[in-house]
Amino acid sequence: MKKSLKVLTAVGCLGVIAACSSNDTGNDTTSNPDVEVNKEGFPIVDEEITLSLMAPGTGLAEWKDMPTLQEYSEMTNIQFDYTTPPSSDFATRLNLSFASGDIADIIYGAGTSNLTPGMEVDYGRQGILIPLEDLIAEYAPNIQRLLDENPEIAKSITTVDGHIYSLPVINQHPHAGWxxxxxxxxxxxxxxxxxxxxxxxxxxxxxxxxxxxxxxxxxxxxxxxxxxxxxxxxxxxxxxxxxxxxxxxxxxxxxxxxxxxxxxxxxxxxxxxxxxxxxxxxxxxxxxxxxxxxxxxxxxxxxxxxxxxxxxxxxxxxxxxxxxxxxxxxxxxxxxxxxxxINPGITRGTFSITNNNEHPEASIRWVDYFYSDEGADFLNQGPEGYLFEFDENGERVELEIPSQYESSEDYRGTLTPAYGIPTPTVVQRVEGVELSPFDEFLDAETAExxxxxxxxxxxxxxxxxxxxxxxxxxxxxxxxxxxxxxxxxxxxxxxxxxxxxxxxxxxxxxxxxxxxxxxxxxxxxxxx
The missing domain is CATH 3.40.190.10 (Periplasmic binding protein-like II)
Incomplete structure (x- = not known):
């Protein structure tokens, strides 16, 4: 597939987020005080921790084998136990997990069709999903910057009890309104x-x-x-x-x-x-x-x-x-x-932390990176050496995909989870990639x-x-x-x-x- 398709597969909707902080969350979060979280840089924790994560699987690769997640685990010192049922079965599996109480530490990539706004409100009220706004203020500078720059969107991600229980995918691609x-x-x-x-x-x-x-x-x-x-x-x-x-x-x-x-x-x-x-x-x-x-x-x-x-x-x-x-x-x-x-600018339900999570601070820091320009590119395109590399002049060079894959999209779906599901990130054009004539055509048609x-x-x-x-x-x-x-x-x-x-x-x-x-x-x- 061509470059123009690479970004849109992860598209949600154009928008940005904001939130209102509250000193009284009404929910207790279980945090492990023995694990110190570094507020800046990598690793996120000096002592390795393991979290559980539940997400819809697209079937192209096991998440534990994806280079993007493998490299990010090395960067952060955070390992994961992944539960990734097929997308077609995900809603049922998620509902069963909520009902049983055996819910993963993190719910990832669900989207509003699986983690509905009603579920956010209900499970937030029950304390199963924990509020995120205070964690964002202290541990998520990239998300907080987006919140501060775009306060109007707070209305759309803050529930009726005044809390944020889920982060969105933010789409800043020129075609995001489609x-x-x-x-x-x-x-x-x-x-x-x-x-x-x-x-x-x-x-x-x-x-x-x-x-x-x-x-x-x-x-x-x-x-x-x-x-x-x-x-x-x-x-x-x-x-x-x-x-x-x-x-x-x-x-x-x-x-x-x-x-x-x-x-x-x-x-x-x-x-x-x-x-x-x-x-x-x-x-x-x-x-x-x-x-x-x-x-x-x-x-x-x-x-x-x-x-x-x-x-x-x-x-x-x-x-x-x-x-x-x-x-x-x-x-x-x-x-x-x-x-x-046009799309309302945001897709909710892409990242939530549950009350089973002993490391909510590390979890919000883990996802915050994907809301930076560098982190968004990393999540969407994977590490250097697969879809691209930088030459001796620092210029980005597209690489040939392995012959067993019919398209770069099929290959990309084996490298990163940001394929076919709404992932918590900012979707935008990759800097340094020259627009093709087709991209320029789409930009002109979209504007008009x-x-x-x-x-x-x-x-x-x-x-x-x-x-x-x-x-x-x-x-x-x-x-x-x-x-x-x-x-x-x-x-x-x-x-x-x-x-x-x-x-x-x-x-x-x-x-x-x-x-x-x-x-x-x-x-x-x-x-x-």
Whole structure:
């Protein structure tokens, strides 16, 4: 894989963190006074210690064999016993560990899908997760610097009881705001001498041309103007064209609303149903796999499609992919201000210390290094001698990967844990690496089509235990119903004449209480 991919695999979301310190944590941390922690430099402890760490495994290598972790253990004098179940099993294993009390000293790389905000609040209240803000203030200068420089983000990582129980991944990469982008088939645009659309009407007209004018030039009517898998990647761009930022709870001028029951959402469904009925949206959108999508792309049958990079779908080289422009946010008859939803700037749940940990001071010092420029590069790229080396002039030189690996990403995943999971660090461009033409292309497209129109749907919020319980009881059925009806409305199985019945059903699911809870949580965030 190319250099541009190396950083994004570890991407969470662009943001930085801050925290409020408290002298009364309300939790007791078990610290071993016999082990002295050095507040600066390496080693962190003069006397070797061993900690236990639980994290999702990606299956490319055992963590104990990763050069990054081996070298860092030598630097710090801290050894680890690793428990790394497969990512698919991690949530279950983590929950069982919490339930049994046999929880590792450190929970690493979980992310909010596994260590949810509700779990942070609950296990923090129980004292199983310990508060981090005082430890940060005394032992984590790199994290504290980020906190001091960016106090607004404290609102998003401080729970309702005033404590921080988990550190985030902070993404400062130029493309950090991305949701999964959409890309146009540049060859098709060239064949039709067409421009990138900026309105919903222009997009409709272009998709019709994709369908009817044989842009792939094979003499067959096999073109698929637009496709996705379950609308999971294109949805954000299309709901945005009708004035929405999220397929669920969103904030608009300080007011929280549930977007899938608004008139805006009805307009989105109407538009997508039109595309589906006219053969402009792939009829297999709600049934195909990602592999099937990519196969169509490699056959040059797709005009507009989502993926992290267009060549992931088309099979082209980076040099060829420079000709595939990024989707431009659309205006529509109901909104003349294009927008694109972007990530909120932070992914929580990447590093927590439990009350079984006898060395919390050493643990916070251990992770603090990864929030420095040097440490972030070390975690993301591994030690010198694997992916890179420095020549006699101190210039960074990329190294050839071993022949048994298909890509540098596969190889990198054997060197460092910062692969495929959200790790506690600052993700940024590696200094000293020259940008490729593809990187420069992505930067330009991002500035023009993401940065210029991006809005965060709603800040990262924490709920109280009581609020979370109510939300949980409402959310499962609500999300399932909305998901099913989206597919039915778009495919025409459910006529849009049944819209009022759909809204009434949502109202019967205690949606008012659901929205009120998030409004209160947002108000707490805004006033904190």
């Amino acid at each position: 949701a999964v982008p959409m890309w146009y088939n540049g060859e098709w645009l060239d064949a039709l001498d067409a421009d990138v659309p900026t309105t919903t009407d222009e997009l409709y007209d272009l998709l019709v041309r994709f369908r009817d004018e044989d842009p792939n030039g094979n003499g067959e009517a096999d073109e698929i103007p637009l496709l996705d898998v379950q609308m999971n990647s294109t949805r954000k761009a299309f709901i945005a064209a009708f004035g929405m930022k999220e397929w669920g709870i969103e904030e608009v001028d300080g007011e929280v609303r549930y977007a899938p029951m608004t008139d805006n959402y009805k307009e989105y469904l109407t538009y997508m149903n039109k595309l589906y009925e006219e053969g402009l949206l792939d009829p297999e959108t709600f049934s195909q796999s990602d592999e099937q999508k990519k196969a169509k792309g490699q056959d040059n049958r797709i005009g507009l499609f989502p993926d992290w990079f267009s060549f992931f779908t088309t099979g082209q080289t980076e040099e060829e992919a420079v000709n595939n422009p990024m989707f431009h946010p659309l205006s529509s008859p109901i909104t003349d201000e294009p927008l694109i939803p 089509k993401v940065d210029a129109f991006g809005e965060v749907p709603i800040p990262l919020l924490y709920l109280t235990n009581e609020e979370q319980e109510i939300v949980n009881t409402i959310e499962v059925d609500l999300q399932s119903y909305v998901e099913q009806l989206e597919a039915r409305f778009i495919t025409g199985v459910e006529p849009l004449s049944n819209w009022d019945k759909y809204v009434e059903t949502i109202e019967s699911m205690n949606i008012e209480e659901y929205v009120d809870i998030y409004q209160e949580a947002y108000d707490r965030w805004a006033s904190s």
